[in-house]
Each structure stands twice: as structure tokens, then as C-alpha cells.
Amino acid sequence: MHESPSVERLLERAVGSLTGPGCPPRLAAAIRHAVLGGGNRLRPRLCLAVAAALRPANLRAAEQAAVAVELLHCASLVHDDLPCFDDAPTRRGRPSVHHAFGEPLAVLAGDALIVAAFDALSTVRAPDGAVAAALAALLARAAGTREGITAGQAWEDEEQIDLDRYHQAKTAALFEAATTMGACAAGDDPERWRELGRRIGRSYQLADDLRDAGGDERTLGKPVGRDAVLGRPNAAHALGPTGAVARLEELLAGVPRTVPECPGRSELLEFLERLLAKFRP
């Protein structure tokens, strides 16, 4: 399967348009720093892989969906790193946006990237106009206040948190956006693809909790042990390291059976195997 070597180029093009004539120079620099500073691009690659497995006439709508998912992800990282949340000094091995550019530009860069994510979808023309609106609705759900990343982050401000619901909203929702939007962009029923995204997202969160609980700051490019410091729920603490690793293996083992029938299913399974290998501790 074509593993979308073009994700980086798609993002560069989106950032180029965002930071074009008229954009205040420091805002432009903050946006470039937020989007083009590395990142493993898991979500857009997953989005494109799902779309490609459905063999659409072309991948243009899927490319816009992939860009939208990654821009929204970048926005959430910039805002989550702010002093009032994680107060993270580093991200992707470099200063966080507010450390490099100050808090006002970090708030604005995040806002701008949310807008840009939806703007990317507004340019989707094929196969018909309704696809753009359907993609926007899927992204809004994943970003939203009821089961999306805004809800996930806001649960940290509540006295009672349900770990499962918290991880679903904070992390799995955007992986669901990746698979459902890839399917929708390729003309398939997005809901057939939600469980796959959910399972990958749950695995990713568990792997992230394990890394936070026992990882190395230099390898990860961001601080470790933050969940304990910030009093946030962490599955590796809740289940214990052995229990968390067992749960992760169980989640990963179940991924293939959540991949729906489609023309490029075997290439998609290979892609997922390579992708998910990196989740193992």
C-alpha cells in the first residue's frame, strides 16, 4: 500500500496558504512551528490508508480530510500545552508554541488551526458537495463537547472522571475521525469504519500512558511522568504496568477483525501491522 509520502507536502501546502499575504509575521511563524515541527502523522496516514483501501477514483477528498484531521490534532497539542493545562515546555523535541512565541500567539495559532481544519474540508468538491458537509460533521463530532477532544480535555476540570470515557473523548475520537473521514471521502459509509479508529485510538492512549509512566524524555521529545505530576488518570497507573501491557496486546490483537471488507483490505492490514508495531512498549 502507498503509505502517503505526501502527508508532509500536503501540510506544507496548507500552512503556506494559512501564512500567505496578510498574515501577521509572528502568527505565521507560530503556525509553522506548530504544524511543521515533526510529528509522526499517524492520523492523516491512517485516514489516507483507509481511503486508498476503498479504491476511490482519486484521493483528493481524502487528502483534504487527512490535512483537516492533522491540523485539528496540532491545534489540540498547542492548546493542551498552555500554562493553564499541561504547562509543557517541550513538544516533539522542541519548545512548545507558547514557550517559543508566548501565550497570546499560542492561543491564536490553536484557534487558527481549528478554523483551518474546517476550511480544508470546505474545498472538497468530489464526488459531490454533500461530502464536504458530511466530513465537517464527522470532524466536529471528534472535536466536540460531548464525545470529542474538547470534552476529553474538559473532563480534567471535573471532580469525577471516568477513565474510559476520558480516553475515548481525549484520544480515540480523533482516530475515529481519521478512519470515518477517510471512508466518507472515498464514498463509503463512515460508520463501518468507526470501530477500527476507536480501537487504534484506545491502543495509542494506552501506549502513551505506558510511555508517560516509564519512558524517557529524550526519546519522546516531551516530558514524562506528567500524569502523576498533574494528577491525571493514567491507565498504566490504574491497571499496573503488567495489566496495561496485557490490555494493550489484547486491543492490538483485535484490530484485524475490525477492518471492514473492502477491495484493498490486505494492503490495509499490512499498513496497520507496521503502524501498530510502534505502539508496543
Add this chain to the structure above:
Amino acid sequence: MHESPSVERLLERAVGSLTGPGCPPRLAAAIRHAVLGGGNRLRPRLCLAVAAALRPANLRAAEQAAVAVELLHCASLVHDDLPCFDDAPTRRGRPSVHHAFGEPLAVLAGDALIVAAFDALSTVRAPDGAVAAALAALLARAAGTREGITAGQAWEDEEQIDLDRYHQAKTAALFEAATTMGACAAGDDPERWRELGRRIGRSYQLADDLRDAGGDERTLGKPVGRDAVLGRPNAAHALGPTGAVARLEELLAGVPRTVPECPGRSELLEFLERLLAKFRP
């Protein structure tokens, strides 16, 4: 002309959906506070008035456009009031969102309202699917980094600000969104309606600068004299009070000639006269 008594009800419905099952309770409260705490609803009323003047088969698409414009406006107020920007203790005569709910929920409520604005547009079905995408593109431009409100706010972080470009991006862009989106929702060419929104927005900013320079906090429901305190450009300071009032009268006098030909032009002119009367000092 029907002056949209339903704007408040439309917003209540949107907020009800945003804060429905699954939404963390404190986030829900912050969102209600941000959107339903008064406000004169100038932008959505303008959006609906423009659409109505074009006599579409129904106003459903225009209603979603009006909701989107106001939600985006509310998002910008919540973020602009944050400590790292204006650090405003009050808004619309009540505590600002971060004063009432803390900074994390103010950041998240603003983010959620940006998402909700685009989500409102994703539900537009009539007259055809492409309208939803066209509306999203118009809103994204008004919110964006090159000529939208994100750019406007970011200019405050630059050493050199052009007062005209700053006010255009910070204020006029969203009034342009109101008129162009109202027209687009009613099936007309949005660009015919941009100059009207621009002129109303410029007038509004000038009126706001005059109020900030000489107004009364109790009447306005927000602090006055903030531009001087925060070192922000203010047209009433730049032109002097007499010059600013003369410029405002000139802008207002020119509004009627920017209203395009349309079936309901005379009712629209009456609506605008009532709306703009409140801009005069």
C-alpha cells in the same frame, strides 16, 4: 421586515445540542455563560435580514449561517478576554468566562464554539450540498489568519500595526461574514454583499473606539479606557473625538448605497437604519 425574534431561540437550540448528554457539566455551564449571556446579536440579525431581503424559499440555511456567525463571535470574545490578551473581568455586564469558570474552561469553551460554528454549517442541506461548503469557506475567511479575526488579534502582538488593516481584520471581517453568508444561504452571489458588511463593521469599530475612549462602564457592561491601558490602537485617539465622530457619520451615511438591488431592499434599508442608529454616540 421580520427582525428575527428567533435569533435567541436558535442560539438556545445550538447551545442545547452542544451541552447535551456526554458534555462535562462545567464545560456546559461555561458555554451557556459564553453564548446566552446577553449580547445584541447584531451579526446574526444582519445575516438574517440580508437573506430575507433576497426572498429565498425558506430561511433555514440562513438561520444556520446566523448561528455560526454568532457562535464564532462569542468564541472570539471568550478568548480575547483571557488574561494573556485583554484580561477583562467583565463582559456583557457579567463576569467574563475565565473569571467565572477559570482559564482552562475559557480556552476550551472558545475552542468548542469555533468547532460548533462550523458544525452548524455542516447541517445546511438546502438548496444544495455545495452551499454548506461555500458558507464554511466564507466563515473561515472571516475567522482566518490573513484577513480574519485571528489575524486582527495577532496584529496586537506585532511591533508595527496598520490601524486600518487591524480594524478590518479584527471587526469588519465578521460583519462581512454576516452579509455574505446571509446572501450565500439565500442563493445569491455573496461578493455583491461584502461592501455592505465591511462598511457596517468599520462603523461598529469606530463607534466602539469612541465608547472605549469616553464611555461608561455600567452602561457598556465591560471596562472602558482599555485601549489606552493596553496600548492598543484606537481610532478615537488617532483621529481625535471630533474627527472620529465625523468619520463615523460619513461611514453611516454611505451605507444605503452599498445595499445591492434585491426584492426586499426597502425593508432591508429600514432595518439597517434602526440597527445603525445605535452606533451614534
